Amino acid sequence: MADITAAEVEHLAELARIDLTPAEVDDMTTQLVEIQHLIARVQQVATPSVPTTSHPVVMHNVMRPDVAEPPLDREAALAGAPDSDGGQFRVTSILGEEQ
Known part of the structure; x- marks a missing residue:
């Protein structure tokens, strides 16, 4: 895998209509190459036997069963209303007279 070049960064910046100074192009190129190397390191340890995950801890969504129940009657719904x-x-x- 070839490292990202300054010319590629300039081309992408032009496509995204982002004006980058030469110093910003150099900084961005350096950062992207570092990211590229980190990704390569992760790919070295990633094996097909390890399933991909979106979170390091297994999470389960706990939900109660959806059971239809009779709705509140009007008096019960209004019982807690201040007015x-x-x-x-x-x-x-909340709106003035202009409504």
Whole structure:
């Protein structure tokens, strides 16, 4: 695998419409080559017998079964409301007269 060159960085910057100074091109090239070498090191130890993972710790999503239940009746739903009127929640207006 060949290292990334400054010309390739300049070409990608042009495609992305990013103006890079010569110093920024040099810095970016150095950083990308370092990343490229790190990826190569990881590929050396990665084996087909090791499954790919997105997280180092096995995680399980714990969910309760989805069971249909009867809905709350209106009185029970409004029981905890600070204010209600005619079977509806009553809230203060957040918009002015321009609505």
